[in-house]
Each structure stands twice: as structure tokens, then as C-alpha cells.
Amino acid sequence: MNDTKSMIKNALILFAITLIAGVLLGLVYQVTKDPIAYQEKLAQDKANQSVFSTASTFEDVGVDDSFIEQVLADYPGVSIESVKKALDSAGNVLGYVIQVKSKGYGDYIQYTVGITNDDVINGISIIKIAETPGLGMNAEKVIAPQLVDKAAAIFQVVKSGQLFDESTEIEAISGATITSKAVTSGVNAAVTYFDAALKGGQ
Amino acid sequence: MSTEAKKGALGFRADTPGERFFNGLIAENPTLVLMIGMCPTLAVTSSAINGLGMGLATTFVLALSNAVISALRKTIPGTVRIPSFIVVIASFVTLVELLMKAYVPALNQALGVYIPLIVVNCIIFGRAEAYASKHGIVPSFFDGIGMGLGFTCAITVIGLIREFVGAGTAFDVQILGEGTVVPGPVGAFLSGYQPISIFIQQAGAFFVLAFLIAIMNKIKANLASKGKDTSKFGQGCCSSSEEKAADKILEDKKAGKEAE
Amino acid sequence: MEVIMNLVGLMITASLVNNVVLSQFLGLCPFLGVSKKTDTALGMGGACIFVITLASLVCSIIYKFILAPLDLSYLRTIVFILVIAMLVQFVEMILKKYIVSLYQALGVYLPLITTNCAVLGVAINNVTDGYTILESTVTGFATAIGFTIAIVILAGLREKMEYNDIPIPFKGMPLVLLTSGLMAIAFTGFSALK
Numbered sequence: 001m002n003d004t005k006s007m008i009k010n011a012l013i014l015f016a017i018t019l020i021a022g023v024l025l026g027l028v029y030q031v032t033k034d035p036i037a038y039q040e041k042l043a044q045d046k047a048n049q050s051v052f053s054t055a056s057t058f059e060d061v062g063v064d065d066s067f068i069e070q071v072l073a074d075y076p077g078v079s080i081e082s083v084k085k086a087l088d089s090a091g092n093v094l095g096y097v098i099q100v101k102s103k104g105y106g107d108y109i110q111y112t113v114g115i116t117n118d119d120v121i122n123g124i125s126i127i128k129i130a131e132t133p134g135l136g137m138n139a140e141k142v143i144a145p146q147l148v149d150k151a152a153a154i155f156q157v158v159k160s161g162q163l164f165d166e167s168t169e170i171e172a173i174s175g176a177t178i179t180s181k182a183v184t185s186g187v188n189a190a191v192t193y194f195d196a197a198l199k200g201g202q
Numbered sequence: 203m204s205t206e207a208k209k210g211a212l213g214f215r216a217d218t219p220g221e222r223f224f225n226g227l228i229a230e231n232p233t234l235v236l237m238i239g240m241c242p243t244l245a246v247t248s249s250a251i252n253g254l255g256m257g258l259a260t261t262f263v264l265a266l267s268n269a270v271i272s273a274l275r276k277t278i279p280g281t282v283r284i285p286s287f288i289v290v291i292a293s294f295v296t297l298v299e300l301l302m303k304a305y306v307p308a309l310n311q312a313l314g315v316y317i318p319l320i321v322v323n324c325i326i327f328g329r330a331e332a333y334a335s336k337h338g339i340v341p342s343f344f345d346g347i348g349m350g351l352g353f354t355c356a357i358t359v360i361g362l363i364r365e366f367v368g369a370g371t372a373f374d375v376q377i378l379g380e381g382t383v384v385p386g387p388v389g390a391f392l393s394g395y396q397p398i399s400i401f402i403q404q405a406g407a408f409f410v411l412a413f414l415i416a417i418m419n420k421i422k423a424n425l426a427s428k429g430k431d432t433s434k435f436g437q438g439c440c441s442s443s444e445e446k447a448a449d450k451i452l453e454d455k456k457a458g459k460e461a462e
Numbered sequence: 463m464e465v466i467m468n469l470v471g472l473m474i475t476a477s478l479v480n481n482v483v484l485s486q487f488l489g490l491c492p493f494l495g496v497s498k499k500t501d502t503a504l505g506m507g508g509a510c511i512f513v514i515t516l517a518s519l520v521c522s523i524i525y526k527f528i529l530a531p532l533d534l535s536y537l538r539t540i541v542f543i544l545v546i547a548m549l550v551q552f553v554e555m556i557l558k559k560y561i562v563s564l565y566q567a568l569g570v571y572l573p574l575i576t577t578n579c580a581v582l583g584v585a586i587n588n589v590t591d592g593y594t595i596l597e598s599t600v601t602g603f604a605t606a607i608g609f610t611i612a613i614v615i616l617a618g619l620r621e622k623m624e625y626n627d628i629p630i631p632f633k634g635m636p637l638v639l640l641t642s643g644l645m646a647i648a649f650t651g652f653s654a655l656k
Contacts, residue, residue: 006279014282014289017274018544021293022537028297029536035304043307105479105653107591130314132403175399178653237635240494241579245487285547292540300536318539318586322579324491400647404485408643412636419631 043127048084048097051114051123055086055094067197075189077103077182083198086114095122096198102186104129105136105178113190119152119199124187136179143183146170152191157181217337219344226348232325233356234418239325243357244407246316250373253361254354255309259302259317261350263294264326268334268346270294275335287330288321295320325353364410368401469600476601477608478652482580484612484645489580493613494638496574503617507610509571511603513553514581517546518602521585522595535589542585550576580609612649616641 048058061083072078084097095116101108107130114122124144131137147155147170155170157180163171172180232238239260246256267290271278278286299317302310310317320326329349334342365371370378377384378395400406480486483493489510496506521542529535554572557565575581584605588598619641628637 007281010279010282013277013279014286017278017286018289021289021540025293025296025300025537025540028300032300032304036300036307039304039307128311130311135399135403241487241490244490285544288543288547289540292543296536296539299539315583315586315590319488319579319583321539321543322582403646403650404487405643405646405650407487408639408646412632412639412643415639416629416631416636419634419636423631 047099047112047125047127048086050125051097051112052086052094053123054088056089057087058084058097059087061085061096064197067193071189071193071196074192075102075185078186078189080189080193081110083193093117096194098190098193099127100186100190102182102189104182105131105176107131109139109179109182109186111183111186113187115152115190115194121147121150121152121187121191123148124183131179132176135173135176138173138176139179139183142173143170143180147184147187152194154188154191155184157184217341219340222341222344223348223351226345226350227352227355230349231352231356232349233353233360234414236328237415237418238328239323239353240411242316242319242323243360244411246313247357247361247364247407247410248368248402249365249371250358250361251309252312253357253359255306256313256316257350257354257357259298259313260320260323260325260353261347262298263291263320264329264350264353265343265346267291267294267326268329269339269343271330271334272337272339272342283335287327287335291326291330292321325349360410360414364401364406368397368399368403368406370395370397469597472597472600473604473607476604477611478649481608481612481649481652482584482605483609484642484649486583488583489578489609492574492578493609493616493642494635496571497613497617497620497638500614500617500621503613504610505568506571506574507606507613509568509575510578510580510609511606512568513546513550513572513575514584514606514609515599515603516553517549517581518584518588519595519599520549521545522588522593522598525589526595538586538589539582543582546581546585547576580605612645615645619645 079101081099086094099112101110110128111126116122126140158169246252382389382392
């Protein structure tokens with residue numbers, strides 16, 4: 001009898017602690033919700049702006065499902081998350097920002113690719129990356145500059161030191177071929193999607 | 203804890219805030235002396251900044267959960283002690299996670315899954331069991347701060363070593379190798395350094411820690427030869443309790459076989 | 463067919479390429495602590511396979527049907543750790559009562575698993591990676607297999623090294639850490655499988 005009583009009492013104490021903790025956390029969550037959303041928006045804006053520094057506004061145009069399946073079939077592990085139109089202050093369409101997610105060596109790599117209306121890769125900005133430090137983590141420093149300002153094409157990754165055709169070949173980060181391929185194939189998917197669905201500025 | 207005298211670590215009076223603070227920082231440094239909490243020590247020390255961020259997050263959780271557990275130590279019955287501690291610790295960890303997401307998102311991203319994993323960091327649970335559940339609120343709070351800062355210093359130093367050798371940077375400032383910030387001929391000399399990138403990869407973590415523990419073993423042996431008390435030094439990892447359990451299992455098995 | 467290929471890919475990644483101990487540093491405590499003998503290492507590995515698979519399944523079900531719809535995903539740490547602690551107790555009770563032979567083999571290791579950060583780590587990673595329930599379970603199972611492979615290899619190496627002549631300060635933990643470091647380098651070779 002005594003045992004049951006103390007057991008119930010103990011269980012109630014544990015329950016009370018959990019309840020209080022839960023309620024307090026709920027309060028903190030409410031307080032931090034807006035700053036978290038703001039930080040996420042900030043990161044997003046920064047990623048858009050850095051691939052199209054001349055644009056002043058970005059307009060979400062949505063992903064066209066009729067093209068997506070056919071585009072992504074060639075690029076396993078890649079998905080297109082959003083497509084935005086980049087507009088200058090006068091409202092002219094400069095190009096598109098395509099946000100892609102690509103499976104890297106560790107986790108997904110999330111980044112934006114800016115492609116101008118005249119078919120040039122305007123910029124690549126990585127939002128989220130968790131690759132091996134010192135190797136794959138250098139993607140933004142090593143891979144992105146190789147792609148920027150080139151005419152949009154389907155790029156091939158080659159091992160470092162074997163670069164022959166600079167317009168379509170990308171030199172891999174030595175020791176991080178998978179990361180290099182992941183970034184490049186995401187860019188290729190973005191280029192393919194751009195060619196299929198957006199080219200010409202419809 | 204020092205049972206033989208009222209004197210605590212480094213000549214301070216036992217259980218005062220100051221004594222607790224320096225005890226955690228130096229005399230019973232959790233990483234280098236007690237050798238507990240090795241998972242985050244290895245995982246997040248690829249750079250000094252990551253180590254510092256992880257250390258401060260852990261300190262925050264450790265100090266507050268110590269204080270709360272100490273305040274509740276008479277309310278919580280022995281049988282549900284462990285789940286109650288887990289709830290308290292996990293709440294503070296979630297709090298830290300939310301705050302970091304809101305105000306330092308870059309650091310939160312770099313530390314990733316290791317922030318929620320502070321919950322299972324043996325330092326926090328160990329201090330709750332060994333100290334906070336037996337002492338008052340103020341010393342428990344300072345015990346948490348001292349232990350936390352001891353942990354922070356240790357992992358920041360490990361991060362700094364790995365970053366410096368592995369990428370030539372210190373706190374993200376390029377010092378060795380190409381693009382060094384050091385000007386003039388010294389800079390030209392330093393820029394010839396080729397970073398040994400294995401040090402910031404996974405294997406490097408194991409190697410750096412192995413050498414640090416070997417150095418601590420040497421210090422311990424020297425102290426022992428001078429007749430000083432080394433009982434506080436850990437056997438090598440938070441796993442010592444597990445090691446004991448494993449040994450016991452083996453013995454039980456042996457005993458079982460002999461009995462048959 | 464594609465689904466199966468996808469799952470096989472997940473398994474290879476989770477067990478070898480992204481080995482839980484050697485590349486993610488989760489579950490280091492049992493990895494370093496219970497690896498003195500291949501016997502105990504196998505037992506620990508078996509218990510881990512059992513618990514991690516089950517915990518991945520249960521946690522992803524709870525997340526999918528309770529936490530996500532109610533917009534409570536920020537409570538996942540606290541919920542998962544409690545679920546895992548309870549699950550371990552529960553599994554121990556069930557095994558003791560109904561599957562005695564399995565209990566004798568794995569029972570002693572079960573209490574050690576609650577503090578194994580690999581269990582919580584895998585559960586949280588499954589959620590952040592947005593895996594389905596099936597994918598989570600498979601990942602959990604493969605991760606635990608990876609843990610078992612690593613711990614059994616380490617135990618084998620430690621048995622061989624036991625009587626080697628090494629500098630005194632390096633005896634014990636430093637030697638084990640150095641061995642693990644070399645294993646981590648060897649395991650990076652698996653990245654070519656991807």
C-alpha cells in the first residue's frame with residue numbers, strides 16, 4: 001500500500017517537473033520565434049543578393065512541376081527548392097535565382113545559383129554546408145569561383161591537375177571529389193531547369 | 203571531494219564560490235584531469251571558434267542545471283532522480299538551442315547536432331550526480347561555471363592546435379600558409395607553410411587528444427613520484443565507468459563458467 | 463526497385479562512409495570503454511543494433527505523428543531522450559521475461575546504452591535530414607552495424623597490442639586513440655563507394 005502511494009507521488013513529482021519545463025520552453029519558443037524567422041530570412045536574402053548584386057528585389061515564381069521530374073532524373077540526390085526572379089529597381093528581369101539542395105559527402109549542401117538572362121552563371125552562394133573541414137568545406141572558396149561568370153553549360157568535374165577545357169570542366173577540390181561533384185551537379189540541374197523552363201524570360 | 207580536511211582546492215576554503223570556480227578550472231579540469239565528456243571534445247574542435255562556442259553553451263547549461271538540480275534536491279525522490287535530472291538538463295539544452303538559433307545562427311549551424319547532444323555529455327550528468335545533488339545552490343552554480351570554463355579552455359586550446367597546424371589559421375585569421383596576415387619578410391617566410399589538413403579532419407582529433415592525454419599521464423607520473431595525491435586523475439575517458447562494467451561482465455562470465 | 467536501391471545506398475552510407483564513431487564521433491564512450499575484448503565488443507554491438515534500430519523507429523513515429531503536426535518540433539531533444547531512456551528499460555523488462563536467451567547475451571549492456579549519444583544522435587539526425595519512417599529505421603540499423611564493425615575491429619587490434627612494448631605515458635587511452643585515428647583514416651577510403 002505504502003509502496004503504491006510513494007510510487008504515485010514520485011510519478012507525480014516527475015510529471016510536474018516535466019510539465020513546468022515544457023511550459024517554460026513553450027514561452028521561450030514564443031519569444032525566440034520571431035528572431036529565428038528573421039535570421040532565416042536574413043540568410044535567404046543574403047544568399048539571393050550575393051548571387052545577383054545588381055538586383056533590388058526578388059520575386060518568387062514557384063517551381064514548375066511539369067519540368068522538374070525530367071530535369072532531376074539525370075541528377076540523383078539533387079532537388080530544386082525554389083526559383084526566384086531577380087528584378088532591378090526599374091522592374092526589368094535580370095535573371096533567376098535557383099535554390100538547390102544536393103547530397104554531399106556528409107549532409108545536404110544547400111545553395112543558390114544565379115543565372116542571368118544572357119545565360120551566364122552570375123554567382124553561387126552556399127547557405128548550408130556540413131562537409132569535412134579543410135576539404136569539402138572549401139567548396140565556396142574553390143568550386144564556386146570556377147563556375148562564376150561562365151556561360152551556363154553542363155559542367156564536368158575532373159581531378160585536380162587534369163583541366164583541359166576551362167569552359168565546361170571544373171577542377172575538383174583535391175581529396176573532396178564527392179563534394180565537388182555534388183556542388184557541380186546541383187548547378188547542372190539548375191542550368192538544365194533554366195534552359196527548359198525559364199529561358200527567354202517567359 | 204576532499205574528505206580529509208575543510209581545505210578545498212588550491213588552499214581555498216571548501217565549497218565557497220571561489221574555491222569551486224578554480225577547482226573546475228584547474229584542479230579538477232573536466233577534460234584534462236577528470237577526462238570526461240570526450241565526444242564533443244573530439245567532434246567540435248576542428249576550429250578554436252567552434253570549441254569556444256561549444257564550451258560556452260555547455261557552461262551555460264551546466265551552471266543553470268546545477269543550480270536548479272541543487273534547488274530541487276530535497277524535492278526529487280531518489281527513485282525518479284535520473285529521469286528528473288534528464289528533464290532539467292534537456293530543457294536547458296533546448297533553451298540554448300533556441301537562443302543560438304535566434305542570435306548566433308552561424309555558430310548553431312557549425313555545431314549542428316552536437317548542441318542537442320549536450321544532453322548526453324557526461325560532464326553535465328556527472329556534476330549533477332556528484333556535486334549538485336548533494337550541495338547548496340550557490341556552490342553548485344559556481345561549480346558549474348568553473349567546470350564549464352575548464353572544459354571551454356581545454357577544448358578551445360585543442361581547437362586552436364588543430365586549426366593552427368591543420369589550416370594555418372588561429373580564430374579564423376590566416377597566420378601560416380598562403381594569404382597570411384603577417385606583413386613583410388616574416389609573412390613571406392610564413393606563407394611557405396603547407397597546412398597538414400589531416401589535423402582538422404576526424405583522424406587529427408584522435409591524434410591530438412592522444413598526445414594531450416599522454417602528456418597528462420607523464421605529469422601524473424611525475425606528481426606521483428614526488429608523493430603527491432593523484433587520485434583525482436581520470437583513467438582516460440568518460441568511459442572508465444563503462445570499462446569497469448565491461449570488466450565486471452567478463453568476470454561474471456568467468457565465474458559462471460567455473461561454477462558450471 | 464529504385465526504392466530498394468535507395469535504401470541500400472542509405473545503408474552503405476550510414477554504416478561505412480559516414481561511420482558513426484570514426485567520422486561523426488558519436489558513441490565514443492562505449493567505443494573506447496567496452497573494446498578491450500572482442501567478446502564484450504560483440505555483445506555491446508548487438509545490444510546497440512537492437513536499441514538504435516528500435517529507437518529510430520519509435521522516435522521517427524513520435525516525430526511524424528505527434529511533434530510535427532502540433533508544431534512542437536523544438537521539444538524533440540527532451541522528448542527523444544525520455545523516450546530512449548524508457549525504451550531501454552522497457553526492452554530490458556521484455557527480454558528478461560520472454561526472450562531469456564537474448565537477455566543473457568545482451569542484457570548486461572542495455573543499461574550502458576542510455577548514455578550512448580549515438581542513439582540520440584541518430585534519432586535527431588533522422589529528423590533533421592527529413593527521412594521517412596522506413597528510411598529512419600534503415601539508417602538506424604545501418605548506423606548500429608557501422609558501430610559494431612568499428613568496435614569489433616578496435617577490440618581485435620587492442621587484443622593484439624596488449625603485450626606490445628610502448629612508451630609508458632602512451633599506455634592505455636592514448637594508444638587506443640591513436641589506433642582509432644588510424645582506423646578513421648582507413649575508413650575515409652570507403653568514401654569511394656559513394
